[in-house]
Amino acid sequence: MKKILSLTIVFLACAQVLMAQDTYTNDLMTNASDIHGTARYIGMGGAVGALGGEISGISNNPAGIGGFNRSWASIGMGAAIQAANPIDGDSRARYSFDQVGFVVVLPTSDENRVNFALNLQKKLGYYRSMIAENKNLGGLSQAAQFAGLASIGYSQKGALPACTGYMGLYDVYKPDGSFYLYRANDNSYYRTTSGNLYALDLNVSGAVNERIYWGATFGIDILNFKSEGSYAEFRDGAHVVNGALEYLPDDKGGIQDYTLEWWKKVSGVGLNFKVGTIISPIEDNPFRFGIAVETPTWYTMKQKDTYWTVWSKFQNTGQVIPGSEQYDYNYQGGKGNYVAYDSPDNNYMEFNVYTPWKFRVSLADVHAGMVAWDVEYEYSMNNYTKMGYPTYESRGKYDEPSISTDQDKAMNTMTKNITQGIHNVRVGLEVMPTDHLSLRAGYNFYSKPFKSNGRYDQSIDSYAMNKVVGTEYINLGTTNIFSFGLGYHIKGFYANLAYKYRMQKGDFYAFDDYYQTAMAPEAQFITEATALRPVEVNLDRHDITLTLGYEF
Numbered sequence: 001m002k003k004i005l006s007l008t009i010v011f012l013a014c015a016q017v018l019m020a021q022d023t024y025t026n027d028l029m030t031n032a033s034d035i036h037g038t039a040r041y042i043g044m045g046g047a048v049g050a051l052g053g054e055i056s057g058i059s060n061n062p063a064g065i066g067g068f069n070r071s072w073a074s075i076g077m078g079a080a081i082q083a084a085n086p087i088d089g090d091s092r093a094r095y096s097f098d099q100v101g102f103v104v105v106l107p108t109s110d111e112n113r114v115n116f117a118l119n120l121q122k123k124l125g126y127y128r129s130m131i132a133e134n135k136n137l138g139g140l141s142q143a144a145q146f147a148g149l150a151s152i153g154y155s156q157k158g159a160l161p162a163c164t165g166y167m168g169l170y171d172v173y174k175p176d177g178s179f180y181l182y183r184a185n186d187n188s189y190y191r192t193t194s195g196n197l198y199a200l201d202l203n204v205s206g207a208v209n210e211r212i213y214w215g216a217t218f219g220i221d222i223l224n225f226k227s228e229g230s231y232a233e234f235r236d237g238a239h240v241v242n243g244a245l246e247y248l249p250d251d252k253g254g255i256q257d258y259t260l261e262w263w264k265k266v267s268g269v270g271l272n273f274k275v276g277t278i279i280s281p282i283e284d285n286p287f288r289f290g291i292a293v294e295t296p297t298w299y300t301m302k303q304k305d306t307y308w309t310v311w312s313k314f315q316n317t318g319q320v321i322p323g324s325e326q327y328d329y330n331y332q333g334g335k336g337n338y339v340a341y342d343s344p345d346n347n348y349m350e351f352n353v354y355t356p357w358k359f360r361v362s363l364a365d366v367h368a369g370m371v372a373w374d375v376e377y378e379y380s381m382n383n384y385t386k387m388g389y390p391t392y393e394s395r396g397k398y399d400e401p402s403i404s405t406d407q408d409k410a411m412n413t414m415t416k417n418i419t420q421g422i423h424n425v426r427v428g429l430e431v432m433p434t435d436h437l438s439l440r441a442g443y444n445f446y447s448k449p450f451k452s453n454g455r456y457d458q459s460i461d462s463y464a465m466n467k468v469v470g471t472e473y474i475n476l477g478t479t480n481i482f483s484f485g486l487g488y489h490i491k492g493f494y495a496n497l498a499y500k501y502r503m504q505k506g507d508f509y510a511f512d513d514y515y516q517t518a519m520a521p522e523a524q525f526i527t528e529a530t531a532l533r534p535v536e537v538n539l540d541r542h543d544i545t546l547t548l549g550y551e552f
Contacts, residue, residue: 021266021303021351021464023415024456024473026385029126029197029225029266030299030355033422033446033479033504036122037099038076039496039547040430043485045442047374047428049362050290052213052278055101058119058201060376061276061292061360062215065103065117066205073102074494076121076547083540086129087190094127096196098545111210117203124197126225132189132508132537138529140513141184142233142260142471147525148515149458183526184235189472189510191229198222213278221270221297230261231470231510260309262470268301270353276360286366290376294358300390303349307470351464352388352405356381370432378424382449385419387411389463410460418454423447436490440498444481451475456512471511474537479504494549502541507534 035046037056048057052067055074076099081092101119108114200222205215234257276292362376388405428442456473458465485498513532516525 021301021349021353021387022456023385023387023411023418025266026353026387026415027382027419027449027476028193029124029223030270030297030353030385031380031382031422031449032124032197033424033449034124034502035426035442035444035481035483035500036124038074038121038549039485039498039545040438040440040487042483042500042543042545043440043442043487043496043498044374044428044430045426045444045481045483047362047376047426047442048364049276049292049360049374049376049426050278050288050364051362051366051372051374051428052290052364055103055117055119056099056121058101058117058203058217059121059123059199059219059274059294061278061290061362062203062205062217062274063213063276063278063290063292064205065115065203065215065217066113066207066213067278068103068105068115068117069107069113069207070551071103071105072549072551074547074549075100076545078543078545080125080127081542081544082128083542084129084538085131087131087192090129090192092129094125096122096125096127098122099547101201112206112208114204114206117201117205119199119201119203121199121201122196123199123221126193126195126197128191128193128539130189130191130193130537132510132535133187134510134533134535135186136529136533137184137186138533139183139525139527140516140529140532141235141525141527142187142231142511143184143235143258144516144525144527145458145471145511145513183528184233187231187233187510189229189231189508191227191472193225193227195224195226197225211280211283215276217274219270219272219274219297221272221299223266223268223270223299223301225266226264228261228263229470230259231472232257232259258309260307260470262305262307264303264305266301266303268299268353270297270299270355272297272355288364290360290362290364292360292362294360296357297353297355299353299355301351301353303351305347307347349464350390351408352390354386354388356384372430374426374428376426378426380422380424382422383416383419385412385415387415387464408462408464410462411464414457414460414462418451419449420447420451422449436488438485438487438489438496440483440485440487442481442483442485444479444483446479446481448478449476455514456509457514458512459514472509473512474506474508475534476506476539477504489551492551494547494551496547496549498543498545498547500543500545502539502543504539506537506539508537509534 035042041054041056048054048064049061052064057064078098079093079095086092099121103115103117106114200220201217203217207213272295274294278288278290280288358378358380360376360378364374366372388407391406425445431439454475480503483500487496509532516527517531
């Protein structure tokens with residue numbers, strides 16, 4: 001019992017090394033490579049930067065709100081349906097509140113006005129149920145990753161075998177007390193995420209002679225993210241018989257497994273500022289161009305998480321199987337009995353994320369009042385995303401946060417090394433075949449946010465790595481979004497409907513293989529593969545949005 005207690009303490013300490021916020025999670029929560037808002041905005045692929053006159057463009061080019069010549073209010077809702085099969089028990093479809101806002105127009109003359117607007121809309125939806133299974137690990141293992149990480153912090157204490165052993169990684173022993181070898185066979189990963197990122201935008205804008213439009217938007221982002229999942233790894237027990245490597249049969253401990261499970265919640269608030277202009281350079285010609293700049297969003301966040309492991313433990317009975325040199329093994333505590341240990345609840349961390357600058361240019365035109373098009377380009381300096389931690393000042397009895405931040409230099413360096421700037425191209429078209437009916441189509445392209453050779457290095461000297469949950473990461477591919485919509489309006493009332501198909505794939509890695517491919521593996525691990533093969537995950541999604549509006 002004393003030995004078990006001692007190993008438990010070591011395991012929990014080891015888990016702290018392994019179990020935070022990181023570059024990949026920050027990108028998942030804040031990189032809005034998607035379009036949300038009103039049905040008209042979505043139907044046109046979010047391409048309204050130079051066209052203006054659309055309330056969801058308040059966060060794209062604030063000058064577009066100056067294009068309203070009558071006051072306006074709208075509200076919308078939608079449903080998102082993922083293409084990939086969900087985890088058993090989860091639904092493919094999620095319903096959400098998407099947008100509500102209004103514009104107040106205050107004319108100062110026939111062709112000049114000042115407008116005010118307030119809009120709340122979904123910026124990102126986190127609802128997704130994901131499955132990734134790898135049946136060809138070739139011996140590469142999360143256990144070896146754990147062992148390598150643990151050796152960094154515990155090798156000087158000689159605690160590596162105990163740390164990893166108590167996780168069920170080295171728990172089959174020979175009679176002399178040495179370990180049998182370990183070869184990873186296959187694994188499975190399950191994750192469900194939920195929550196939303198909403199943007200509350202306050203805008204002031206205006207029009208000058210109906211040729212120059214200006215605008216500024218102060219944005220407040222409200223983030224609520226939840227994630228829960230599990231990683232299971234299955235491995236072969238092996239030993240040497242007459243100088244040759246042999247694997248234990250299944251009923252004698254040949255197949256072992258462990259499961260790492262977690263629950264995580266992140267909440268936060270972000271602030272940003274956008275300015276823009278739209279200019280019609282030719283008098284009596286509707287052609288126009290737009291320019292907009294968005295400052296980084298400064299997020300202050302709080303994270304809570306819980307993690308635990310469940311594993312099969314095998315114990316040497318000391319009985320030799322007749323006719324062989326193999327030994328008999330049973331589950332510790334009885335065959336089929338699993339033993340679980342929970343880590344400390346509510347692992348907690350406060351941190352800040354500083355997202356990149358964004359720059360946008362756009363062109364638009366209207367033909368005969370019946371056909372309108374808009375094309376725009378956005379560049380996001382994704383590789384300059386920063387992360388840090390609030391500092392505290394002692395004031396009387398209590399420590400209070402100050403406005404300064406301690407930068408996580410190691411995490412920021414990793415972000416710069418594995419991410420890259422994102423190019424976004426949007427194209428939108430609107431046709432009005434009658435006075436009351438509108439038909440719309442749009443297209444979006446986002447370049448890859450991560451470099452192809454990006455890896456999640458958890459050995460960096462980062463405070464966040466002391467609280468990280470999980471070892472998985474996804475190198476996302478390009479994003480293509482196709483959208484279609486239609487609208488009907490009569491006597492100031494508008495009803496708009498949009499369909500969006502978002503296409504994206506990603507290379508999923510359950511762990512980093514550095515400690516088995518670039519470095520010599522631990523002697524207990526049998527490794528055949530030269531690199532961990534990623535699992536391609538399907539992130540395609542269908543969205544339907546309905547918006548009702550009224551012009552007055």
